[in-house]
Amino acid sequence: MPARPPAARRPAPAAPSGPARTALSWLHTARFLITAAQLHQLPALDLPEVAFVGRSNAGKSTAINTLTQQTQLAFASKKPGRTQHINLFALGRQGGTDAVLADLPGYGYAAVPQEDKRRWQQVMVNYLVSRPNLAAVVMLCDARHGLKDLDEALLEIIRPRVEAGLPFLVLLTKADKLTRSEQAKGLQIARLQAGGGEVMLFSALKRQGVDQAAMWLRALVDAAGVAEADDQAGPADPAA
Numbered sequence: 001m002p003a004r005p006p007a008a009r010r011p012a013p014a015a016p017s018g019p020a021r022t023a024l025s026w027l028h029t030a031r032f033l034i035t036a037a038q039l040h041q042l043p044a045l046d047l048p049e050v051a052f053v054g055r056s057n058a059g060k061s062t063a064i065n066t067l068t069q070q071t072q073l074a075f076a077s078k079k080p081g082r083t084q085h086i087n088l089f090a091l092g093r094q095g096g097t098d099a100v101l102a103d104l105p106g107y108g109y110a111a112v113p114q115e116d117k118r119r120w121q122q123v124m125v126n127y128l129v130s131r132p133n134l135a136a137v138v139m140l141c142d143a144r145h146g147l148k149d150l151d152e153a154l155l156e157i158i159r160p161r162v163e164a165g166l167p168f169l170v171l172l173t174k175a176d177k178l179t180r181s182e183q184a185k186g187l188q189i190a191r192l193q194a195g196g197g198e199v200m201l202f203s204a205l206k207r208q209g210v211d212q213a214a215m216w217l218r219a220l221v222d223a224a225g226v227a228e229a230d231d232q233a234g235p236a237d238p239a240a
Contacts, residue, residue: 020211023218026091030068030101033088039126042086048224049088049100049133050217053124054140055150056106059173059204063140064089064103066204067214074103084120086127091221099135099221102127108150128158135224136167138213143172143186143201147193155195168197169216176203 036042054060061074073089087103104127105120128137137158141147147155147170155168162168170190175183183201190199198216202209 019215019218023214024067024069024211026093026218027068027214028070029093030064030070030073030089030091032073033090033100035085035087037085037120038123039086039130042088042127042131045100045133047097047100047133048135048221049102049131050136050138050220051102051104051128051131051134052138052140053104053128053154054106054173055108055142055148058106058140058142059202060106060140061103062204063171063173063202063213064101066207066210067217068101086123098225100133102131104128107154108148125157128154129161134161134166136169136217136220138169138171138217139197140171140173140202141190143175143178143183146172146186146190152193155193155197162196167220168194169213170194170197170199171202171209171213172199173202173204175201175208176206 034041034043052060052064064074065071068089074087084105086105089101089103090097090099091101092098104124107121107124128134139151139154141151155162158166158168172183172186172190175186178186187199187201200209200212200216202213204210
């Protein structure tokens with residue numbers, strides 16, 4: 001009986017190039033800044049801050065680690081609800097800081113006492129409503145389940161800021177666990193639920209959507225820097 005030919009190997013993901021490489025290189029500069037249990041413990045920063053939010057065990061910390069190419073920057077655990085503080089990470093080359101990532105506590109199920117859960121989830125809500133330098137929100141949702149009631153409730157919390165121009169991105173995580181047709185259907189439904197936000201499929205395992213999310217973040221911070229420079233310059237003199 002003739003030997004069976006070896007199974008063809010799947011091609012390795014293409015290396016990022018151009019804007020994606022630049023964005024990922026910038027994200028790789030991420031470093032721990034501070035952890036805070038209360039809002040007053042957060043430093044007042046005049047820098048664009050991007051908040052990562054999501055249900056417990058939606059893959060939020062894993063997504064941050066994947067985007068920054070650091071395995072232990074954000075604490076990733078198989079036990080839901082381990083992120084119980086707001087953790088800030090600084091971004092910027094050569095020791096400088098030009099943006100901040102905020103890893104917020106997960107919501108929904110968490111293996112912690114109810115009183116603790118209510119306390120840090122209220123801190124998260126207060127942050128999203130009142131943080132002055134919040135430049136964008138990235139919501140992580142398990143692609144197999146889509147946006148659930150708590151996700152939609154959070155979108156309602158930030159709706160006034162979104163209507164005032166706050167960008168938000170929904171990353172459908174663990175997309176590798178779905179077939180292509182299931183991915184397409186989930187993407188379509190999530191776009192309807194998101195009501196105007198950007199929606200992308202994301203897989204840390206297959207690196208699906210990693211380049212696109214990195215470029216979205218880089219473009220957002222670049223745009224925030226331009227807007228800040230315009231604000232500082234003030235209105236143009238019509239007589240000039």
